[in-house]
Structure formats: C-alpha cells, structure tokens
Amino acid sequence: MVAGHVVDKEWSFEIKNLGLVRVSSSLLTKLRAYRQLTPNTPESGGVLVGMYLNSGGALLINELTPPQQTDKQGRHTYYRSKSHHDLVRAIWKKSKHHSTYVGLWHSHPEPVPTYSPTDKTDWLNAINYSKYEGNKLFFFIVGQTHARAWLGVNRRFGRKIELIGEYKFDD
Numbered sequence: 084m085v086a087g088h089v090v091d092k093e094w095s096f097e098i099k100n101l102g103l104v105r106v107s108s109s110l111l112t113k114l115r116a117y118r119q120l121t122p123n124t125p126e127s128g129g130v131l132v133g134m135y136l137n138s139g140g141a142l143l144i145n146e147l148t149p150p151q152q153t154d155k156q157g158r159h160t161y162y163r164s165k166s167h168h169d170l171v172r173a174i175w176k177k178s179k180h181h182s183t184y185v186g187l188w189h190s191h192p193e194p195v196p197t198y199s200p201t202d203k204t205d206w207l208n209a210i211n212y213s214k215y216e217g218n219k220l221f222f223f224i225v226g227q228t229h230a231r232a233w234l235g236v237n238r239r240f241g242r243k244i245e246l247i248g249e250y251k252f253d254d
C-alpha cells in the first residue's frame with residue numbers, strides 16, 4: 084500500500100491534486116545521518132523545506148533545519164523549539180521566497196518507523212495552526228533502516244494524515 088519509490092537515488096511521491104513530489108538525494112543523505120543506530124543516539128528533528136516548481140515536478144523537498152540548542156532531545160522524545168521558524172524564515176528570505184516550509188521531520192529508534200499519538204497531535208497542530216502554501220504538509224520519520232513519509236491534508240471537512248511512501252537506506 085506504499086506508493087513511494089526510488090528513482091535515481093531520489094525518493095518521490097505522486098500526490099493527488101498536487102503532482103510529483105521529489106525528495107532530493109542531498110536531503111536523503113542528511114536524513115540518513117540522523118538515524119538512531121546506537122543506544123545513545125537521541126531523537127532529532129526539525130522542519131522540512133522545499134520549493135514549489137513550475138516544471139520538472141510540483142514540489143522538490145530539498146532542505147531541513149537540523150536540531151537546535153533550544154530543542155529537547157531524548158532517546159524516545161523530541162521537542163522542537165520555535166527557533167526552527169526563525170531559521171525557515173531566514174532561508175525563505177535568502178531564497179527570495181522560493182524555499183518554504185513544507186513539513187516536519189524527526190527520527191525514531193526503530194527500524195521501520197510508525198508515528199506515536201504525540202506525533203499525530205504535533206502534526207495535526209502543524210496542519211491546523213502553522214502557515215504554509217496550499218493545504219498539504221509532509222511528515223517524515225527517519226527510522227534505523229527505513230524512512231517513511233506521511234501526507235497531511237487540511238480539507239474543509241477535516242484533516243487527513245496518510246502514509247505515502249517508504250525509503251530503504253542502503254545499509
């Protein structure tokens with residue numbers, strides 16, 4: 084039931100009412116580095132940044148904000164501080180408003196990640212209260228062997244969160 088697939092080391096999803104969403108290989112390399120492979124590695128997280136394109140796909144997700152000093156990182160918990168918003172705003176300005184906030188990412192100490200009730204609350208809050216282009220946000224969880232992506236849609240009749248893709252890391 085997972086629609087995501089790997090093309091030329093990229094990860095992409097075909098999204099209804101949006102089109103092709105690609106995750107750049109450089110972003111995959113960054114996400115890969117946050118895998119919790121040793122018992123001491125804490126959860127990491129931040130914001131996903133992408134560019135809505137006129138050609139060659141609808142959206143390219145190609146940047147992230149890394150964990151900040153003001154975040155709280157535990158083995159099974161992660162608290163994302165407000166400083167990510169300042170970072171995204173700086174990226175947005177520097178890119179002349181091309182690079183924008185498109186979702187959230189964090190890591191989990193499990194091979195194939197599934198979201199927790201806390202994650203779902205966090206994501207629903209993001210869908211309801213954060214500012215973004217359109218009505219869709221992407222949520223990535225980086226597991227130990229796989230990363231997974233969920234799409235959050237803000238619809239008139241309620242919010243929807245669905246699994247849209249899975250990416251297996253090379254080793």
Ligand SMILES: [Zn+2]
Pocket residue numbers: 189190191198199202224
């Ligand atoms: Zn989580």
